[in-house]
Amino acid sequence: xxxxxxxxxxxxxxxxxxxxxxxxxxxxxxxxxxxxxxxxxxxxxxxxxxxxxxxxxxxxxxxxxxxxxxxx
Numbered sequence: 001x002x003x004x005x006x007x008x009x010x011x012x013x014x015x016x017x018x019x020x021x022x023x024x025x026x027x028x029x030x031x032x033x034x035x036x037x038x039x040x041x042x043x044x045x046x047x048x049x050x051x052x053x054x055x056x057x058x059x060x061x062x063x064x065x066x067x068x069x070x071x072x
Contacts (some may be wrong), residue, residue, distance in 0.1 A: 029037075
């Protein structure tokens with residue numbers, strides 16, 4: 001493959017013109033959409049954190065019960 005500054009410059013110009021063209025097609029979410037999806041993510045994270053905490057405590061208690069019954 002031949003490399004020359006001119007071909008490099010032309011390929012960069014093509015690349016950036018395609019980037020600009022694609023960016024014009026992008027639809028960015030509104031502020032309300034971003035806020036609502038952020039709230040959903042935070043609430044879901046809290047729910048999973050509480051669930052995993054409860055599951056962890058249950059596993060610890062079960063393990064302690066098994067150790068108590070069968071000894072260490």
